[in-house]
Each structure stands twice: as structure tokens, then as C-alpha cells.
Amino acid sequence: MNKAKNKLIRYAVIVVFILLTVLVGVINIINFTMAANDADTITLALANQNGSFEGNMQGGFGNMPQDMQDPFSNMPGDMQSPENMQGPGQMGPGSMNPDAMNQSFITLTQGNDQRPQGGNYYFDGQQGRRGQMGPMGPSSPEMTESIRYFTYAFDKSGNAFKVAYQISAVSENDAAEWAKSLLSGSTGWTRGTYRYRVYTKDNLTFVTVIDQGRELLPSYRILIISVVGEIVSIAILYLFLLRAGKKLFEPLEAADRKQKQFIEGMEQKFQVPMTVINADVELLERKGGVSDQTSSIRRQVKTMSGLLAHLSGFALFESEETKVKADLSRIVTEAVENKPAAYKEKNIEVDVQIASGIEMEANAEDLKAMTEELLLNGSKYAKSFLKLSLSKTGERIKLQFENDTDLEDGEYDQVFDRFTCLSNAEEGSLGLGLSNVKEIVQKYRGRAKAFVKDSVFTVQIDL
Amino acid sequence: MKILFAAPDRDLLRAYKEILTEDFGETQTAFDGPQMLTLLAEGNYDLAVLDKGLPRIENKLLIDHLKSEGIPVLSLLDCREKKEAKDSFNAICYPFTPSELEESIKLMTSNTYSTLASESKAVTENE
Numbered sequence: 064m065n066k067a068k069n070k071l072i073r074y075a076v077i078v079v080f081i082l083l084t085v086l087v088g089v090i091n092i093i094n095f096t097m098a099a100n101d102a103d104t105i106t107l108a109l110a111n112q113n114g115s116f117e118g119n120m121q122g123g124f125g126n127m128p129q130d131m132q133d134p135f136s137n138m139p140g141d142m143q144s145p146e147n148m149q150g151p152g153q154m155g156p157g158s159m160n161p162d163a164m165n166q167s168f169i170t171l172t173q174g175n176d177q178r179p180q181g182g183n184y185y186f187d188g189q190q191g192r193r194g195q196m197g198p199m200g201p202s203s204p205e206m207t208e209s210i211r212y213f214t215y216a217f218d219k220s221g222n223a224f225k226v227a228y229q230i231s232a233v234s235e236n237d238a239a240e241w242a243k244s245l246l247s248g249s250t251g252w253t254r255g256t257y258r259y260r261v262y263t264k265d266n267l268t269f270v271t272v273i274d275q276g277r278e279l280l281p282s283y284r285i286l287i288i289s290v291v292g293e294i295v296s297i298a299i300l301y302l303f304l305l306r307a308g309k310k311l312f313e314p315l316e317a318a319d320r321k322q323k324q325f326i327e328g329m330e331q332k333f334q335v336p337m338t339v340i341n342a343d344v345e346l347l348e349r350k351g352g353v354s355d356q357t358s359s360i361r362r363q364v365k366t367m368s369g370l371l372a373h374l375s376g377f378a379l380f381e382s383e384e385t386k387v388k389a390d391l392s393r394i395v396t397e398a399v400e401n402k403p404a405a406y407k408e409k410n411i412e413v414d415v416q417i418a419s420g421i422e423m424e425a426n427a428e429d430l431k432a433m434t435e436e437l438l439l440n441g442s443k444y445a446k447s448f449l450k451l452s453l454s455k456t457g458e459r460i461k462l463q464f465e466n467d468t469d470l471e472d473g474e475y476d477q478v479f480d481r482f483t484c485l486s487n488a489e490e491g492s493l494g495l496g497l498s499n500v501k502e503i504v505q506k507y508r509g510r511a512k513a514f515v516k517d518s519v520f521t522v523q524i525d526l
Numbered sequence: 527m528k529i530l531f532a533a534p535d536r537d538l539l540r541a542y543k544e545i546l547t548e549d550f551g552e553t554q555t556a557f558d559g560p561q562m563l564t565l566l567a568e569g570n571y572d573l574a575v576l577d578k579g580l581p582r583i584e585n586k587l588l589i590d591h592l593k594s595e596g597i598p599v600l601s602l603l604d605c606r607e608k609k610e611a612k613d614s615f616n617a618i619c620y621p622f623t624p625s626e627l628e629e630s631i632k633l634m635t636s637n638t639y640s641t642l643a644s645e646s647k648a649v650t651e652n653e
Contacts, residue, residue: 334604334620335535342541345624349548368621 068312072304080297087289094282102258102275103250104201105210109271110262114214115227116207211274215242216267224267230274242270333371340364369495389427391460391526392419395453398434405442406449411466416452421460423526425507433503436496437464437522444468444487444520460526468520475513475520497522527635530565532556532588533577533602542575545624550631559583566595573635575627577602598634600627 109116214226215238223239233241245253246268250260256276262269344360399415406413423430441449445466452463470487477483479501482494497513500522504511509526527550531542539555546553554569556562559582562574574592576599578585592599601617618630 331604335533335538337621339535339537339541341621341623342538342545346541346544364621371621 067315068308072301072308075304076297076301079300080293083293083296087293090289091282091286094285098275098279098282099252099258101201101278102273103260105206105273106250106258106260106271108201108206109212109214109227109273110260110269113226113264114216114269114271116210117227117229212271213238213242214269214271215239216269217243217246218267226269227271232274238272242272245270245272330371333367337364337367337371387424387427388422389425389430390420390422391425391430391462392417392421392453394427394430395434395451395462398431398438399451402438403442406445409442409445410447411442411445412448414448414450416450416454418454421453421455423460423507429503429506433500433524434462436500437462437524440464440496440522441466462524462526464522465519468515468518470515470518470520472515472517475515478513478522479511500524527551527572528569529553529631530556530562530571530574530597532562532574532580534558534579534581535577542624542627546628546631549628556580559588562588563591566591566597571597573598573600573631575600575602575631600630600634 211230211232213228213230213233216224216226218224221243223243225235225239228235228238230238241253242259245259245261248259248261251258253259253272256274256279257272258275259270259272262271340360341364344357344364348354348357395417396415399413399417402413405411438449438451441451441464446469447467450463450465452461454461468487470485475485478485478497480494481498483498484494488494497511501511504524504526507526509524511522511524513520513522515521529546529550529552531539531546531553532555533539533542534557536557539557543553543555554565554571556565559580562576562580563583565571574597576585576588576592578601580588589599589601599616602622603617603619616630616634618627
């Protein structure tokens with residue numbers, strides 16, 4: 064029962080762990096990808112301004128190539144002064160033409176469309192409409208003031224020319240060396256939190272490096288918080304399931320216990336009466352001779368004895384056992400030595416090929432029961448021979464029983480189903496023997512199959 | 527051969543008293559522990575067939591007493607108990623047929639087991 068409970072808890076934790084990991088992974092991948100895209104937007108802006116924002120602060124993006132939008136240069140003269148800004152949500156005093164304001168914040172990706180896109184909000188001085196948040200991210204006109212970067216240009220000889228140096232964390236010499244080391248790339252992250260871009264213009268190769276440390280800090284925080292949150296969630300789930308699992312399984316454990324007690328009690332209650340019936344039938348036959356009635360009683364008692372022997376296999380949950388190394392070679396050899404008398408009585412030739420030293424972690428009684436059941440089955444249905452082989456290839460153990468038969472060629476895995484008997488089944492057969500074999504095999508994560516080929520019935524066990 | 531058959535089921539005792547008397551010789555039956563001890567005190571037995579569930583006296587005490595008397599013991603167990611039983615004594619598990627019981631008795635009363643029973647008596651006396 065504990066095994067089933069632990070299995071449930073383990074699977075539940077694994078599934079939740081996988082789901083949370085995927086979720087956290089997707090969120091963080093998207094987050095960092097967006098951070099990279101934002102950084103690329105800025106490096107592209109710099110590339111389009113020949114690697115420098117210097118001298119272009121007034122009015123936003125400033126002097127841009129003819130084929131790029133230049134909203135501030137299109138603004139009315141009075142728009143370029145901060146004192147003229149007005150409207151709800153705006154920062155300064157004064158008035159402003161709302162229409163002109165609408166042109167103020169344009170991203171480089173918009174082409175000729177001057178309206179902000181991609182979720183950027185903008186100030187709107189029109190009455191009745193709400194001005195919510197200011198522009199954010201790389202499209203903000205504040206970006207040119209706040210970005211820390213450097214740009215170096217290199218000629219074909221490898222000589223470096225400083226284009227822009229707006230950074231404090233790196234010296235000019237280091238910046239030049241750093242930029243030179245990036246010449247073979249195109250764009251990407253460098254030294255963890257710096258984004259770079261390499262581009263050529265006028266026979267010069269430019270390398271722009273921008274510092275994104277401040278922008279990446281929230282992303283890293285989200286990463287750490289999400290991972291820690293996931294670990295804590297899994298731990299809480301595990302503890303909860305440990306506690307809840309106990310309550311959940313209590314009724315099942317009680318049912319399992321009752322069933323086992325019932326089966327044990329039934330076994331005991333039946334055993335002595337059947338022994339008495341056997342003894343009295345013996346006495347009747349001694350006094351009055353064998354009759355159909357006494358023979359019938361013997362058969363029925365034998366059937367009931369067989370059923371009793373398999374009753375313990377009907378438990379709900381397998382019992383907790385400690386598995387040790389069992390010598391399967393020895394177990395099979397001993398079982399063959401003690402094989403049913405029917406082999407001798409029916410003159411069945413038994414051919415045995417048992418590789419020595421084959422061991423496995425299992426309960427020796429289970430392996431013994433499995434082998435004895437297969438030998439018993441062979442003794443019932445073999446016509447003239449039984450071939451038994453035990454071998455090991457790598458980690459796989461193969462136990463095979465073959466006997467001649469009248470059955471037609473084909474697959475016969477149904478013999479492993481409970482209460483299933485084939486057409487050649489012995490009278491009184493319960494159809495439980497091979498089903499017990501399969502249960503033992505499955506207990507040790509093995510496979511069992513049965514088939515007939517060329518009038519040879521084969522039971523193959525892989526462990 | 528003189529056999530003592532002890533089990534808590536009267537029908538079982540009746541049937542096997544008749545069978546074992548016919549096949550082996552005098553057979554006495556006991557329904558519980560005190561009755562068994564009384565019979566032991568009155569006669570010399572060659573073999574005791576003892577049901578594990580014989581009431582009123584602990585089974586281990588009865589077996590120890592039989593061994594101290596040098597009497598081989600054939601225990602009647604259910605199959606679960608037989609699997610768990612140590613090999614220090616012989617056993618047959620329910621349900622059994624008369625032929626199975628008789629085969630076990632013949633095996634036990636062979637010379638080998640008589641010797642083992644005597645050795646066991648010697649060990650107990652030394653203790």
C-alpha cells in the first residue's frame with residue numbers, strides 16, 4: 064500500500080514539476096527575448112545614426128536619414144519647447160497641440176506610420192480621453208539621454224576610431240579592444256549584460272556596444288523569483304500530498320487489510336474441512352471400493368484446493384517485501400529436480416539448458432512459485448517433450464518453456480488472463496496458474512508471452 | 527508403530543485414527559494440549575502428528591516436550607505457515623490427502639530422522 068501511495072505522490076510531483084518548469088521556462092524565455100529585442104531596437108537606432116546619439120538630443124531622435132521618419136523636425140516650432148506641453152498626465156506646464164503630440168513618439172519600426180504601436184501609450188491632450196502612462200522601453204525619447212554605450216569604427220587595416228563614448232564602466236582603451244574583439248560577430252550579448260551590433264557604412268565597420276544591465280535586472284529578478292517560487296511550490300505540494308495521501312489512502316488500506324484478513328480466514332476455514340473430506344473419501348473407497356461418486360468428490364476437492372492455493376494472489380495491493388539477490392539458476396535447477404511425477408509417468412522427455420550464476424533482485428519464493436507453475440503446466444500439456452532454457456543477455460534474463468502440442472500456430476497471450484482456459488485445458492482446470500505466473504513476472508517489470516509455432520507451445524518470460 | 531495424532535477437529539481425528547491404525551498400527555488421538563500430554567505420559571510413541579493450532583498449550587512447548595522425549599514431530603500447518611516455518615522440524619500443509627500424510631510419516635520414521643530426534647534429545651538434556 065505504501066508503494067502505491069508513494070508512486071502516486073511521486074507521479075503527481077513530477078507532473079506538476081514538469082508543468083511549472085515549462086511555464087517558468089516559457090515566461091523567462093519570452094522575457095529575455097523581449098529584452099534582447101528591445102536592446103536590438105536601440106542598437107539599430109544607433110546604427111541608423113552612425114553610432115551616436117550625441118548632438119541629437121533636442122526634439123527626440125534628431126537627425127535621421129531621409130528615408131527614416133523624423134517626427135520632431137516635422138513638429139511646429141512651438142512644439143519643441145517643453146513649456147508648451149499640456150494635458151492630463153503630462154509632465155510640464157504650458158499648452159500643446161494634441162495632434163502634434165501624437166506624432167511625438169514613434170518607433171523605428173513603424174515606417175511611415177507615425178502612430179505609436181505595439182502597446183506604447185501616449186499622451187493625449189484631447190479632452191475626454193484619458194492619458195495613461197508615458198512611453199516605455201526603447202521607444203521612449205528619454206532613451207537617448209539615458210543609454211550608456213560606445214561605438215568604434217574600424218577601417219580595413221584594423222585601425223580603431225572612436226565614434227561615441229558614453230559609458231563609465233569601461234575605459235576607452237578597453238572599449239576599443241572590446242569592440243575589436245566583436246568584429247567577427249553581427250549582434251548579440253557580450254559580457255553578460257551588454258548588447259552589441261556590428262554594421263558597415265562607408266567602408267568602415269562599426270561596433271556599437273550598449274549597457275543593458277539596468278534593463279536586464281528586472282528580468283533576472285523575475286527568473287530568480289520564478290525558479291525559487293517553483294521550488295517552494297513543489298516542496299509545499301510534496302508535503303501536502305504526504306499528509307493528504309495518508310488520509311486519502313486510509314480507506315483503501317483498510318479495505319486491503321480487510322480483504323487480506325478475509326482471504327486468510329477463508330483459507331483457514333476451508334483447509335481442515337477439505338482435509339476431512341479427503342480422509343473420509345479414502346475410507347469410503349477402502350470399504351466400498353472406488354465409485355463414480357468418490358471419484359467426483361476427489362476431483363471437486365482437488366479443484367477447491369487449487370483455488371485456495373491461488374487465493375492469496377487476489378490481494379488488492381502487493382505486500383511490502385524486501386528484495387534480495389536470488390539465484391535464479393539454482394531455483395530453476397531445484398524446481399526441475401523436484402518436477403511433478405507426471406513427467407515420469409507420461410514419459411515426457413525433459414531437456415534442460417540452464418546457464419549458471421544468473422541472479423536477480425527478487426523474492427526467491429516468487430521465482431520458485433513461477434518456475435513450479437510453469438513446470439506443472441508443462442506436465443499437464445506436453446505430449447512427449449519439454450524443453451526448458453534459462454539464459455542471460457546483458458541485463459535481460461530469458462526463461463523459456465517449450466512443449467509439443469496439438470494447438471494451432473498463433474499467439475496465445477490469453478492464457479495469462481485469469482480463469483481463461485484453452486481448448487485443450489485439463490478438466491477441472493481453473494485457469495489461474497499462468498495468470499499467477501504473469502503477475503509475478505509483472506511484479507518484477509518483466510514480460511510474458513505465449514505462442515505456438517510448428518506445433519510447439521512456447522511460454523517465454525523476459526525478466 | 528505407535529502414532530499420536532493431535533488436532534482440534536474431531537472429524538479429522540476420527541478419520542485419521544482409522545486410516546493410520548489400518549496402515550501403521552496403534553494410533554491414539556488428542557483433541558487438546560493437556561489430553562496430548564496425558565497420553566504421552568501413559569505410553570511410548572514412535573511419532574507425533576501435531577496440528578499447530580492445538581488449543582490450551584502453546585505449540586512450541588509441546589514440540590519441545592516431544593523432542594525432549596525423543597519423539598519425531600510432524601507438524602500440520604497451513605501453507606503460509608509452512609513457507610515461514612524453519613527447517614528444524616518437518617511439516618505438511620493443509621489440505622492434504624491420506625497418501626501425502628503417509629508418505630511424510632514414512633519419511634520421518636526412516637532411520638535418518640530417528641537419529642536426528644535422538645540427537646535433539648541429547649542436546650536438550652545437556653541444556
